[in-house]
Amino acid sequence: MKAAVFDTYVTKKDNTIMHFDIVVKEGTEFDEVQKYGQAYLALKGQEGQPLTTEECRFCHIEQATQALEVEINTRGYYIVEMEGCH
Template identity: 55%
Template sequence: MKVAVWDTYVTRKDGKVMHFDILVDENQKDQNIIFEYGKKYLKNVMQEGQPLTSKECNFCHIDKAPENVEKEILNRGYSIIEMENCY
């Protein structure tokens, strides 16, 4: 499966900037859906309510997904790769 990688930087409630990627099927083009996936993730890491718009989240590139990421996308529509300051 090829996935679209959305590079995301969100300012946490403590002021640090968290960096994570939202991965979706390459055919998913609806930014609002992608932003909602990011907001679900933020809620899971206790950062609910932080802004997540095109200012914080942008399409980066298309890549081949490893099997575990592909399964996650098929099951829930998206996968998150945590990069910096996610906890």
């Protein structure tokens, strides 16, 4: 499966930055990517923070690993936590 990676930087409620990638099936509409990002932010206690094309930008397409493909097929997306996500 080809996967689209969206590089995402969100300002948290404490004004620090969360950096994470949202990985979805190639061809997923941006409104779906936003929905997945908002669900992730809610899990991290950051619901309501902006998640527009300013914070979340398409980065590249890559071949998904088998484990990543299973996760995307199950949930629709996968989050790669980079910085400030804990």
